Amino acid sequence: SGIYLDGTAGGGGHAQAIVQELDAKGRLVALDLDEEAVNHVRRRLQQFGQQVIVEQANFKDFPQVLTGLHIESVSGILLDLGVSSYQIDQADRGFSFSRSGDLDMRMSRSGEVTAYHIVNTYSLEELENVFRTYGEERRARAVARAIVRQRDVRPLQTTVELKEVVSRVLPAQHQVKSLARIFQALRIAVNQELNNLRETLAVSLEWLAQGGRIVVIAYHSLEDRIVKTFFKTQAAGCECPPDFPVCVCGKKARVRILTRRPVRPKEQEIKRNPRSRSAKLRAAEKIS
Structure with missing residues (x-):
């Protein structure tokens, strides 16, 4: 159950995998900036009816999309960064x-x-x-x-x-x-991919429900560095000097990092999908 956001629908592979795991109360909001990709995903997922909402939008604009749909929070956010196979093949x-x-x-x-x-x-x-x-x-x-x-x-x-x-x-x-x-x-x-990623991460936790998870797949070191740094910063707690008897900074960890090291594709997946070779998946769970 819950509402999930796929910010980078692309060809719809991840979106379909997500919606197939939902129960009758679950919903998926899928976004893509590419109009052709949006139309493709709508056709691909039409069998799931009102459980899936597909909108044309940059993933950095997801707060406006969710607000327009009267959605206050989501249980999960997925960002599969970079250009999709659907676009590369055109x-x-x-x-x-x-x-x-x-x-x-x-x-x-x-x-x-x-x-x-x-x-x-x-x-x-x-x-x-x-x-x-x-x-x-x-x-x-x-x-x-x-x-x-x-x-x-x-x-x-x-x-x-x-x-x-x-x-x-x-x-x-x-x-x-x-x-x-x-x-x-x-x-x-x-x-403006890196700026869009920074903007999205900066507001992502405000929209993630307690216990909700954010998953980001990056394909080069620039993206991965941004994601890694964001997760690390948000997972840090009190910053007071160790000799302080009590915390005065008030800073609490907002996430628990689920992937100490990024998840990489196995050889079998790379053979099936060579473009996944450089992929690094990182995930975190909101705890406060």
């Missing part, structure tokens, strides 16, 4: 360097900023900062310089064009990993 979205498509990368097609805009209008320093900050790419400067040099001739339009330009300045043995970092960095910048 070449025209531009998320993958292994498929030819426009330099888009928007989670929602209504978003204003695209990868094309960043690649073709950001300064050399701004591009370098994007690749270094969001991609943790050591060759950020060289990649940014190659892009600026090429766009002075003509704008970069497609994922293939960007891949070709970037590949020229990457050592052959590191090309695939560096390309993945560059595309990741652009996607994060386009969609």
